[in-house]
Amino acid sequence: MIKEKFSKGDSFFHKLDPRVKIVVTLLFSVIVAVSDKYTSLWGALFLAVAAVIVARLRTKEVISRLLVVNSFIFLLWLMLPFTFQGEKVYTLGSLGISQEGIKYALLITIKSNSIILVGIALLSTSSIFNLVHALRHLHLPDKLVQLFFFTYRYIHTIHSEYIRLNNALKIRGFKPQTNLHTYKTYAYLVGMMLVRSYDRSKRVYNAMLCRGFKGKFWTLNHFVSKKADFAAGIVMISCVMGLVLLS
Amino acid sequence: MHISEGILSAPVLVTGAGLTATAVGYSLKKMEHKEVPKVAILSSVFFVASLIHVPLGPSSVHLILNGIIGLLLGWSAFPAILVALAFQGVLFQIGGITTLGVNTLNMAFPAIICFYLFNRGVRSENNFIALTLAFVCGFLAVLLSGTMVAVALVFTGEPFIQVAKLALIAHLPVMILEGALTVFCIGFLRKVRPEILEI
Structure with a gap:
């Protein structure tokens, strides 16, 4: 993690x-x-x-x-x-x-x-969330701040996806070495990560639209x-x- | 390939920060709200890829993938890479605040060059052409990044020429590896989910 x-x-x-x-x-x-x-x-x-x-x-x-x-x-x-x-x-x-x-x-x-x-x-x-929240108060562009929020969220899900795929490889006896087979396997792993996370991002975005997302993040607990x-x-x-x- | 804090001279740092800020500003303006999740996804893939170490001879290297990021995102590669590098700085102390501009430029500029050069090619109907270009894309992205790191070092001071040369030579095997990886990855996406490539 x-x-x-x-x-x-x-x-x-x-x-x-x-x-x-x-x-x-x-x-x-x-x-x-x-x-x-x-x-x-x-x-x-x-x-x-x-x-x-x-x-x-x-x-x-x-x-x-x-x-x-x-x-x-x-x-x-x-x-x-x-x-x-x-x-x-x-x-x-x-x-x-x-x-x-x-x-x-x-x-x-x-x-x-x-x-x-x-x-x-x-x-x-x-915490990263507090830092990103602070960036918003320091007047960074809205979209950039949203990127920070989303990216931080996805880093965790994609990383656990990676660990899952990597475990699946290990169980099947995969041993990384310097050869084309290894690189091919890693490339497919990255490809799979891309495919899965694309699907996830669509689902998440649709869910946000359902809840009335209009391109603005509201913050509830402001810094005092x-x-x-x-x-x-x-x-x-x-x-x-x-x-x-x-x- | 990150340049650490405290090495580069002020003019190099300022130039890097200025160019990156301009490019990020431009690309944010072009980006639509609905694209934000997609850009964030690729930003996190870029981040996680840097944690994946693959063996290369006696040592190992981590994946860079800036070629693929460029192909999939175009101009949005700039904010995506900026965000990923900023997180690496805060979470692992790799790279840093003052070098964020230069490091982002070194990674993202080659990504955009690759986008303009190979955008059409890797989506071509001819599999052979597409995959050959994918190799060149992965290779070139790292070559350009390495060259830009070297240039940043040389502009800082002449005594860095040796360090710069070493940095570039050390990246030669990585270029080939990234080229091969890009071929397989693009091949995989073309077969499994062509929509991601917008074919």
């Missing part, structure tokens, strides 16, 4: 208004992504780690997410120090390790990890911004702005 592993909890971030969280995360990510000053990036990493601690998430889970991201960054560490021009700190045969390259790889590592950590602490602590939400938003935004001043 596809789980929202961080969305349950009762920390400060779990209770905060999702609209505030989206705005702050976006601002933070953009500023960190375009920054190239060490002082502000170390500051960003500090803020990000602090945010994860405040969100009280399971450390093991957070680390496993970071490992996935850093496996790609590791590849850059293997290449960038050699491909950068500049002063060589160490020569290995014909290859020179340049200081610039190491600095650049470090820069990317800090940036990437801080953005991911803030994403985990702020965004992943809300408390003063605390505003205050928290202002504090967080000033922290992020502090990063700009540092650079």
